[in-house]
Amino acid sequence: GQNDDGAAASASTAALVLGLGAGLAMGALVFGGAAPLSALYCGGGGAIATHCATYVRIRGLVMPAAVVASVAQAVCIGTKDARSPLASVMLAAGLNLICDFALVLCLGRGIAGAAWATAASQLCAALLLLRSLGNRGFIRLGAPQESEDDRPGASSAAAVSPASPPSSWRASIRPILGFFPFMWVTSMKMSMHNAASATAAALGGAAAAAHSVLYALAFVCFTFGDVGSSLSQAYLPAFNRGSRTERVEASIKPVIRPP
Numbered sequence: 713g714q715n716d717d718g719a720a721a722s723a724s725t726a727a728l729v730l731g732l733g734a735g736l737a738m739g740a741l742v743f744g745g746a747a748p749l750s751a752l753y754c755g756g757g758g759a760i761a762t763h764c765a766t767y768v769r770i771r772g773l774v775m776p777a778a779v780v781a782s783v784a785q786a787v788c789i790g791t792k793d794a795r796s797p798l799a800s801v802m803l804a805a806g807l808n809l810i811c812d813f814a815l816v817l818c819l820g821r822g823i824a825g826a827a828w829a830t831a832a833s834q835l836c837a838a839l840l841l842l843r844s845l846g847n848r849g850f851i852r853l854g855a856p857q858e859s860e861d862d863r864p865g866a867s868s869a870a871a872v873s874p875a876s877p878p879s880s881w882r883a884s885i886r887p888i889l890g891f892f893p894f895m896w897v898t899s900m901k902m903s904m905h906n907a908a909s910a911t912a913a914a915l916g917g918a919a920a921a922a923h924s925v926l927y928a929l930a931f932v933c934f935t936f937g938d939v940g941s942s943l944s945q946a947y948l949p950a951f952n953r954g955s956r957t958e959r960v961e962a963s964i965k966p967v968i969r970p971p
Contacts, residue, residue, distance in 0.1 A: 739775030
């Protein structure tokens with residue numbers, strides 16, 4: 713947002729809209745492919761794969777809420793608000809625990825009850841974070857309202873100043889998409905982890921146990937690499953200089969020299 717509340721609100725809204733779209737797409741894929749995914753990770757069919765598919769389908773229904781909650785947490789931290797994510801995590805954990813006791817132990821819903829408990833906690837966390845961002849003015853779905861100073865003829869400086877790009881969430885999507893290389897690297901990392909887990913599940917018996925031990929040792933060796941990756945992700949936004957149009961407009965601004 714570059715110390716601009718309007719630009720920050722547009723960027724956060726664009727990120728939430730993109731997160732909702734990505735969550736809907738991932739949720740549809742997970743819900744539709746629950747059976748083959750469960751068979752892959754459970755090493756074939758059987759009762760375990762059936763129960764796993766039930767859990768995966770329910771979690772797929774609330775995948776949009778989970779993704780939006782993750783994006784909203786990042787926005788809160790980026791706006792120097794660590795209290796709202798902490799409150800949402802504590803509330804979600806408490807709700808998850810209560811629903812687990814109620815649905816699994818009291819009502820006997822089994823694995824489906826555990827899935828619905830987690831789904832309810834994720835939905836509650838997303839709603840709490842969205843409410844916090846909305847109250848702070850970081851969610852703007854409509855066009856920005858024109859202030860008195862921005863109206864034509866308000867001042868001579870405003871009349872001669874060049875037109876700035878529209879500060880809407882749609883205009884903020886393009887700079888966010890500039891992080892595609894980072895998203896590509898992260899998706900490849902997650903794909904490798906998931907592929908390793910699926911391979912371990914398909915081995916079975918002692919081979920799967922040996923794979924788990926080797927995987928744990930690998931994570932110990934990858935500690936410094938993961939820390940470096942996290943640091944790079946944290947400092948990466950500083951290198952996002954905006955869209956090409958903004959850079960061109962900044963480069964052609966007239967330079968006023970003193971007489």
